[in-house]
Structure formats: structure tokens, C-alpha cells
Amino acid sequence: MADDAPVGGFAGRLGATLQESDDGSATLTFQAADEHLNPAGTLHGGVVATLVDTVMGQAVRTTTGDGEVPATSQLTVTYLRPGRPGPLEVRGRVRTRGEHLTICEADVEQDGRAVAHAVATFALLER
Template sequence: MADDGTPGGFAGRLGATVEDAGDGAATLAFEVRDEHLNPAGTLHGGVVATLVDTVMGQAVRSTTGDGEVPATSQLTVTYLRPGRPGPLEVRGRVRTRGEHLTICEADVEQEGRALAHAVATFALLER
């Protein structure tokens, strides 16, 4: 994570900011702009997938030591309704932490309504 609250990498380039991360949970803020929309005029599913992957990665990182690096090994996103331009809240949390694998969940909301739910498995790699 960068010092300015951006998660770095692709999600940071999209404009996501880390609002909170610690104790196996994380929250991202994101402003949906025109460049994030698909041809139908709704939030592109790839942006949603990036946001949930990033927030869950941040949640896992809040539980790891210096020598461990989480890597996504499985990601399932269920899209519940289309997103529109405006602010999003993305929350992730660690559900189960094993020795080598960690299971997480994430939710995306806009104006208090669920847009997507995701589940992921992260492998814990050694640096």
C-alpha cells in the first residue's frame, strides 16, 4: 500500500483508496466515473473483480508476517445489480486462515444496496 492510501498497482491506477485495513478486514472507497463503464453504461465487471480482489488481498495482508505474500488462487464474483457512476464501498474480510491457504469474502455496495459478493482463496507464499 502506498503512503497516500492507494493500494498501489492496478487498483490504485483505477482510483481505489484504502479507507481501513487491520485485524483481517479492509475497506476500500471508489468513485465510479465514466471511464469505468461498459458499453451498456454500467460499471464494468472487471473493475468490480479488481476491487474485490484488492480489498480481500488487503484483508489478508493485515494478518501476514513480513515473509508471507498473499496470491489469489481462486476468485468467484457474483454480480447482483449494475453499478452506476458515483461512490462505492468495498469491504473484505478473512473468513478462515489456514497454514497455506486463506479464504476471504467481500461485498460491494452503492447507496446502501448490494452490487456484488465475492469469495476468494489466497495462497500464502514465502518471499
């Protein structure tokens, strides 16, 4: 997929940009701004959850056939340190792809430091 491709859905409305997506992996970038912060002044956990869910879904889509649609059935996000305004890199990868379920992982980094780690299960639905 081309660099700097727009991301659809909610993550796209937040401003996430798809950098690459191929062979069971994907990378997003995101510019955190004041509007993405919680009352404590750090990056809102819901924004982080949206980003990891989106990048893992994109990674799964690189492995699916025409009639398959990935749907998140479980998502666990471990927040490792507070995010701040500024650029984030979000990387997702397929760990195990089964016939009906796929397991993925994602990492969020800011300034070379881990912000969050996530694990998700995606159900593969037929259109």
C-alpha cells in the first residue's frame, strides 16, 4: 500500500495515516494534539485503543481473501507510559492466523519509547 494513505473510519477522523501495510503487518503514524488529551493532560486511552485496533485490523486485512472481513472480538491494551502531544508510531502484526480467528499484537511508540502494547483476537467473517 502507498505511503501516507488515509485511514478510513474513526481513526481516519482522528488523523491517523497508514504508512505501510503488507504481508501480515501494518504501520500507522499519528500526530497527538491537545484535542486528544484527557483531563490529566496525557494522551487519552481511547485514542490509543483506537490506533492499535485500527493497525491490527489493517494487518489482518493483508492476509484475507475477497469475502473475508476481520472483526475485533477481543482487545487488551497495556498502557506503559503516558503519551504526550507529538508524533506516534503504531505497528501491528499478525501473530497467528487461523481459519476463523486471528491473533495480533501492536506497539505504540513516541520518541523511541514504548507507550502501549496490545493484543487482539479478530474473527474472520464472511461478507
